[in-house]
Amino acid sequence: MPDSALLPPAPTDGLPLIDISATGPGPAPLQQAMELSRRHGPALVRRLHGRDALFVSDLDLVTELADETRFAKHVGPALENVRAFTADGLFTAYNDEPNWARAHDILMPAFALGSMRIYHPVMYQVSRRLIESWDRAAHSGSPVDVPGDMTRMTLDTIGLAGFGYDFGSFEGSEPHPFVEAMVRCLEWSMKRLARTPGSDHSAADAAFKADADYLAQVVDDVIAARADAPEGDDLLGLMLTARHPDGSALDTANIRNQVITFLIAGHETTSGAMSFALYYLAKHPAVLDLVRREADALFGDAADPEPTFDEVGRLTYTRQVLNEALRLWPTAAAFSRHAREDTLLGGRIPLRAGQPVTVLAPMLHRQPVWGDNPELFDPSRFTPEAEAARSPHAFKPFGTGERACIGRQFALHEATMLLALLVHRYRLVDHADYDLTVKETLTLKPEGFTLALVPRTSADRKHPALPGHAPVEERTAAPDTLPARVRPGTGVLFLHGSNYGTCRGLAEQLADDVAALGCDTAVAPLDTHAGALPTDRPVVVVAASYNGRPTDDAAEFATWLDGAPDGAANDVTYAVLGVGDRNWAATYQHVPTRIDERLDALGGTRLCERAAADASGDLNATVRTFTTGLRAALLTQYGDPDAAPADTAEPEDAYEIREIGGGPLDAAAARHGLVPFTVTEASSLTAPDHPRSKRFVRLALPEGVTYRTGDHLTVLPAQDPALVERAAAAFGVGLDTVLDIRARRPRRDGLALDRLLTVRELLTSHVELGQVPTPDQVALLAEANPCPPEKAALGALADDPRTLVELVEDHPALRGALTWPHLLDLLPPLKPRHYSISSSAERSPAHADLMVSVLDAPARSGRGRFRGTGSTHLAGLRPGDTVLARVQPCREVFRVPNDSETPVVMIAAGTGLAPFRGAIADRGALLAAGTPLAPALCYFGCDHPRGDFLHADELRAAEAAGAVSLRPVFSEAPEAGHAFVQHRVAAEADELWALLGSGARVYVCGDGARMAPGVRDAFRTLFRDRTPGADDAEAERWLAGLIADGLYVEDVYAG
Structure with missing residues (x-):
């Protein structure tokens, strides 16, 4: 992306040109631009120290700019400054940076509807912190700092919901240092826009660097806190573990950039929106009364309601209020677009390719389409009928197109719920007769805005329901006059x-x-x-x-x-x-x-x-x-x-008879497409004294089952018997009790059962016992607990690492209090696990080998050991045992070629060696048959040559036969300073560069949290060191090109 000084100049023909060089933009550049627009019209050019910027707010022009075929997001000077501390995060990345599309595609599921439901309990939990703080202020008669408290709440919310990190912002009277450093960074970004050329700003730049370094340090701490348990459905979990459809993952530096971006965007703009909404409610009693009535109708007279996710969606008038506040003061108030090609904007403004145009959202939101008095606060502008009658491009508080704010639903859900809770609980008193002063730090907030609070009583909340707010009908049955069923075969x-x-x-x-x-x-x-x-x-x-x-x-x-x-x-x-x-x-x-x-x-x-x-x-x-x-x-x-x-059906028979054939796990096997495999060999792959056990398991393939080298085996595990007994004791149930579980309605994600079974069978083969309960499930535990202190303790939990079994053990009043419907809601169905097949289909077509790394580590709760369900089950298998499994084809792009034209570089750590062992065996069979092959290198990481050099004799024999060149690396016995595979890759870069020039394909398998990012860094360095003038961005594009062409392929996992 070129420097903004090299972009085409703004067109000035026929447009007002205002030179502000003499005065500069001042402390409120956005409001200055708004005033210029009021005076000179909805399209103007502003000049500052010789640089021109085109500002527009005309609806027709903005509609054109929203056309993704003609225009794209532009990272203008303001965002260029923010890039100094967010780099290629989602908000500040250039359109052509590989990490933008990669991160966007990986993170979109974190903002899907299902994820919003997961975040909702965290939002409510943090809102309770705010309410407790405001209760203390109300009791003491002290006013509350609205923007400050909104910032505290939204920072804690995004920290917990997005990254599992608690900033604890309400624990002290001062803002978290992260907030102060972030605000100073944003102020530096804004003030830098107005610098006079030639002035000395070294002191300000040094202070900024210290703040930016602090932000990075905090984020590194956030990431480190998850290092031992990277899995999760939140933003950080996805960034640490998820892969793009092309097989790539986010590198460590980009994860840091994304976390900083979301911590800023996820709380700074949301807190501003809620502050403006509360300001307008305090100034408009009639609107406040309608919002209160809506909240009171939904929550009743309870002082401490706990709205569900779906109930927040019913707060339609509250959302209208929030939208109207965002119309008048969108907290991210401008966005820029640039022309993809030379074009005419509005048929009259010539733009050259790359020419930026800045949209002033507050002035767009004051265009004639909003009526004769657009400065008036009027939530009725956002009724469904009003929205349908208005251009969708008239309201742009979150930007436009696919580069618009990815987290808008998160922000609006959080804000809507909080506004309703606050107006339901308090009378908001504008004790200082506050006059609005908008503070700018690239985002907007009402400066110095405080409110006095008076707790509302139960009587305050009793008034007639609003029209259109009748209880929602839950019934989904068909009318009684219709037949009860459809015709057979429908x-x-x-x-x-x-x-x-x-x-x-x-x-x-x-x-x-x-x-x-x-x-x-x-x-x-x-x-x-x-x-x-x-x-x-x-x-x-x-x-x-x-x-x-x-x-x-x-x-x-x-x-x-x-x-x-x-x-x-x-x-x-x-x-x-x-x-x-x-x-x-x-x-x-x-x-x-x-x-x-x-x-x-x-x-x-x-x-x-x-x-x-x-x-x-x-x-x-x-x-x-x-x-x-x-x-x-x-x-x-x-x-x-x-x-x-x-009620008029024929009398039923006295008994209902079901004939059940087959085995007890047939229904589960059918659900997942599994068949029995028989174990023929099982042994240890590591030395007896090695602390991390790895097992070899060989399975005979059932008749008709085949596989290809590199495929995966999907296995349904069984729980550790000791854990099953512990769970039964915690739940207060007998292992030999027989259960008849029948789903009221068939569910594709429910338990797969077709017969009676004992509690032992249920806990062993049908449910997960090692997962951490979701916030909703913890709330269910609290509701079911008959002991008030334990109920309160459960209600206060946040991001607790304990499993369900541990939580029930620690809250003994739950023992026997959880009914079976409760337990089945709390225990997810057991999921199959996936393992790479390590054998060669060429040499061993009748059996499949597995390398299993046995997960046995201190439990995250700090109590005892955590043993992985799948690996513990496979580690306990002996010859003659059977497992339910199926062959799962790997991605075609990950199949290692065996020809004379394509060199191969295989890179692995630990049991990531599995698919490469099979590929090396394939090569050995082809060489024995006289087939010429291109070179193959295999880098793989172990702890020690005498501890866990997996299949050492077999691999050395393959190397002696010419099938592969082995490049082992031992972290506990480094040779030539190579502790990890990326170190040896870097040391042998000349050889790899030559192979890449000959069309080599690179395959990476194993640890996706540390090894795979390290290897990617080594390859980027390899390119940069051998390409004169190449920088980090060019190295990134080169590696992205290899990935896109299938020349660099990963099959990695994190754990």
């Missing part, structure tokens, strides 16, 4: 378009629901029916949009549908449930609406009307309503007239 196909699982989950939920009517159901991605839809059964589409485009599993279907000939949907009966987020107004429901309209135009028949579910509203209420309509429509059109209502 099928329904559910097709989903889902990138992150929300629509797939809803499709499965709907399928389970209509299966109760007797329907034969199937669930599949939309792309599986690109080309034709069935006419023998109705089709229900559950789809979302991704920046206005189809999701990955619906792209082919959408292309086919757009080009399908007239009549292509004749005789197709269909229904569409669209899922979206109104925050993305420009593309809300775009794809599901298009599918519904195209199917109608092509001759299809609607089974029921399209429903639009809003992820940031009451999505579940929409889904319930759609489910009710779908069930009624199915029973109306396909109902069995002979299916009498339940």
